Amino acid sequence: MQPDLFGADRRQIRLSEGAVLLGGFALSHAEPLVAAIAALTAAAPFRHMETPGGRRMSVAMSNCGPLGWVSDRGGYRYAARDPLSGEPWPAMPVLFRTLAQDAAAQAGFADFAPDACLINRYEPGTQLTLHQDRDEQDRRAPIVSVSLGLPAVFLWGGESRAGRAARHALFHGDVVVWGGPSRMNFHGIAPLKDGLHPATGALRYNLTFRTAG
Template sequence: MIQDLFSDSTEQLDDGAWLLRGFALEKAVPLIAAIEAVAKAAPFRHLVTPGGFRMSVAMTNCGAYGWVSDRRGYRYDAVDPDTGRAWPAMPSSFLDLGREAAQAAGYAQFNPDVCLVNRYTPGTRLTLHQDRDEGDFAHPIVSISLGVPATFLWGGLARGDKTRRYALYHGDVVVWGGPSRLRFHGIAPLKSADHPLTGNLRFNLTFRRQGS
């Protein structure tokens, strides 16, 4: 699927950063089924930050690598520390959509090898942060929203820069790279809501490229 970057369903957040409204809607049902399959092999868990704080968002991974955090720091690992096994393979439905969304935003050569799967319940949040644990910042980030709405926080290149707020709905996709690759971003505390496919939950798929 190629999306017109100047259509009414596309919003430019900054140079190299785009919000693609409803881009994943047609594939939402198989995506949610694939999330369930991934979670059976690598269950959702609440990671601990290097400072010892428990993250409110539950997460898991699929692909060649997974993003993990504990007292030793943030990093990528080819092995799930909870199971001692390799992370489940990235479902083709994930990989295809991640590539298509990147291409629609102008990143034609994106080939993700990591997909973080975040699960939000009412009240959970993701504080402002940069995605900077990857080996090469030349690759964009692709973020897909499924389930109940959320408020996306979009900041600058410094933590103290002004933050803008965007409502994200089921099927929306945000892609950022190039000069916007290291912008701070996050999710405000999730409000209580209900969605016919996910109940009171929001799922987020975040595609990255870690390997060379």
């Protein structure tokens, strides 16, 4: 990991132009965020989606908000209803929306209006390979990603998979925002290490806010 990740000041670390890590930005809201995840996923349970090629994703997922990201043999897309229940996704809590908007503004992206929040659950050994967020119709808006629970290593690449991705430590309450010239950068999560966190136990949660429609 990069030495500066463990320096005294992690409040704002520039990853690239248009991309910033806001250390501890969500920490004061972490307890109600975790509680809200439990309530939301009671209504729309976590599930392991399938890639268009038929592979089971290791990260368990759910959604809240007007639109939810889904994947199956029909492809990657956003849908207004949970395919498991046929019901609309749970409403996005006000706290979620406000936090995402505040983080985006802190990173220099005013007027962020997320209409989708992807809720990811990571268990030890789970990873997310390098990918781009390219299923959104409005790519002018940034992506806002909130980390809760076990620490993780965020992989931050460039506009192609070529080259070595930078590795950045993510801790409970950290938020990463990327947009503008970095909006289509490849990114991922290295395999999660074993551990226990007081707020989430042996799990990491990630909230990813997007303007999908």
